[in-house]
Amino acid sequence: MKVRVVVMLKEGVLDPQGEAIRHALGAMGFDxxxxxxxxxxxxxxxxxxxxxxxxxxxxxxxxxxxVIESYTVEMP
Structure with missing residues (x-):
């Protein structure tokens, strides 16, 4: 059986990778x-x-x- 787990940083936790992605997208013209x-x-x-x-x-x-991440479980 296939299961997907999605793990994300909790709200309020600094996300430097997310910020770098946002900045790069802006630099590419995606304002x-x-x-x-x-x-x-x-x-x-x-x-x-x-x-x-x-x-x-x-x-x-x-x-x-x-402590810093939340997760969701996606099952069939």
């Missing part, structure tokens, strides 16, 4: 971009029957730094 938040997507292929709670435990223990 309408007011903000960028950069994150990561983790694609998991897990056994059928794996629960969303189990995936959340994976996120809490390894995939996300929950």
């Amino acid at each position: 309408g971009v007011n903000g960028v938040r950069q994150g990561k997507v983790i694609a998991l292929d897990v056994a059928d029957g794996t629960t969303e709670d189990e995936v959340a435990q994976m996120c809490e223990r390894l995939l996300a730094n929950t």
Whole structure:
């Protein structure tokens, strides 16, 4: 079963990579971009029957730094 985990910095946490992307887009002529938040997507292929709670435990223990990051789990 395919599962996607999206990990993003929490609101209020400085995102220097996102700011660099925003600045680069402006330099390329894309003036309408007011903000960028950069994150990561983790694609998991897990056994059928794996629960969303189990995936959340994976996120809490390894995939996300929950002090500064939030995550969402996308399951079929």
